[in-house]
Amino acid sequence: MVLISQRIFLETIKKYCLARSIAVEVRSGGWLVIMTKGGTRRLAIGYDIGLNSAVAHQVANDKSACAEVLASAGISAIPHRLFLGSKLSKHIPGSDSLDAMLLLLAQHPHGLVVKPNEGTSGELVFRVTTRTQLETAVARILAAHPSLAISPYVEIKDEVRFIVLDDCALLAYVKLRPTAVGDGVHSLRELAHKTAPADLLKTITDDFSPAVLDSIPPKGELRIINWRHNLDSGAEPVLLKHKEMPHFGGALAINAAQALRIRFASIDVVQVDGSWHILEVNSGVKMEALGKRAPDLVEMIYSTALDKVFA
Ligand SMILES: Nc1ncnc2c1ncn2[C@@H]1O[C@H](COP(=O)(O)OP(=O)(O)O)[C@@H](O)[C@H]1O
Numbered sequence: 001m002v003l004i005s006q007r008i009f010l011e012t013i014k015k016y017c018l019a020r021s022i023a024v025e026v027r028s029g030g031w032l033v034i035m036t037k038g039g040t041r042r043l044a045i046g047y048d049i050g051l052n053s054a055v056a057h058q059v060a061n062d063k064s065a066c067a068e069v070l071a072s073a074g075i076s077a078i079p080h081r082l083f084l085g086s087k088l089s090k091h092i093p094g095s096d097s098l099d100a101m102l103l104l105l106a107q108h109p110h111g112l113v114v115k116p117n118e119g120t121s122g123e124l125v126f127r128v129t130t131r132t133q134l135e136t137a138v139a140r141i142l143a144a145h146p147s148l149a150i151s152p153y154v155e156i157k158d159e160v161r162f163i164v165l166d167d168c169a170l171l172a173y174v175k176l177r178p179t180a181v182g183d184g185v186h187s188l189r190e191l192a193h194k195t196a197p198a199d200l201l202k203t204i205t206d207d208f209s210p211a212v213l214d215s216i217p218p219k220g221e222l223r224i225i226n227w228r229h230n231l232d233s234g235a236e237p238v239l240l241k242h243k244e245m246p247h248f249g250g251a252l253a254i255n256a257a258q259a260l261r262i263r264f265a266s267i268d269v270v271q272v273d274g275s276w277h278i279l280e281v282n283s284g285v286k287m288e289a290l291g292k293r294a295p296d297l298v299e300m301i302y303s304t305a306l307d308k309v310f311a
């Protein structure tokens with residue numbers, strides 16, 4: 001089975017290799033790619049093309065470890081506290097403590113964000129403000145993942161993704177969340193149905209209470225219909241020019257890459273109360289959603305990275 005979502009990644013690799021007489025074998029339904037040129041063999045797995053060390057890869061994908069490494073390097077990052085599910089927690093007393101989670105909830109009146117510690121794409125990312133919501137979120141995540149991370153909820157003004165290769169930002173875009181404009185007639189639910197794809201609608205129903213969904217936003221009022229910034233759940237990328245990057249947390253993203261000793265990564269920075277913080281780092285650079293809008297740019301990025309692989 002070819003993973004549909006990996007289409008652009010695989011096509012770009014194949015095109016790159018064809019143009020340079022590099023033999024390509026695609027295995028495991030597209031998950032594994034073997035590239036051979038003369039005596040040189042290089043591998044790509046998932047969205048990882050092999051530029052990052054195993055440690056950099058693991059730390060980046062472990063949200064809690066990543067926040068710890070960045071904090072210890074003096075780089076501002078949204079804290080992610082690790083909690084373990086029952087399979088792992090028996091080795092570390094207190095690592096599954098509901099009391100510790102409730103204490104965090106009490107300390108953060110705007111609520112918490114609970115998510116899989118090694119998740120992607122905004123799946124199972126919950127904002128909770130009550131004990132019941134917290135317990136439900138924890139149960140849902142731990143049914144599917146071995147561990148979770150809890151952060152204080154922060155009011156994000158902008159979330160920006162930087163694609164970084166060897167300490168240079170190749171590309172950056174702001175993620176604009178999906179919105180609906182009130183007309184004074186239709187409910188939020190009806191407005192959302194008009195603008196949002198079906199899979200996003202399910203998330204929206206999870207996020208808002210039925211009363212809010214049935215309320216009618218006043219004419220002209222702009223409502224964000226998903227508080228998460230994932231492109232997979234309806235956000236739109238707005239590309240930044242190179243000269244704009246420094247104003248959107250560009251230096252912080254590069255510093256984070258250096259602290260993690262990661263060569264090729266996508267790094268998300270968020271603006272909260274006028275300052276920038278790292279939200280997450282991904283060591284596999286996935287650009288499927290961007291590729292539908294700016295295929296040339298995506299090709300440029302993977303080609304630049306593959307040049308380093310074969311350098
Ligand atoms: N602590 C937080 N406060 C506010 N929003 C958050 C917080 N953590 C995550 N989010 C929102 O949820 C989205 C997904 O979270 P993220 O940590 O990026 O996980 P994923 O790997 O699933 O994308 C982010 O794009 C952001 O909009």
Ligand SMILES: [Mg+2]
Pocket residue numbers: 121122230268280
């Ligand atoms: Mg994310």
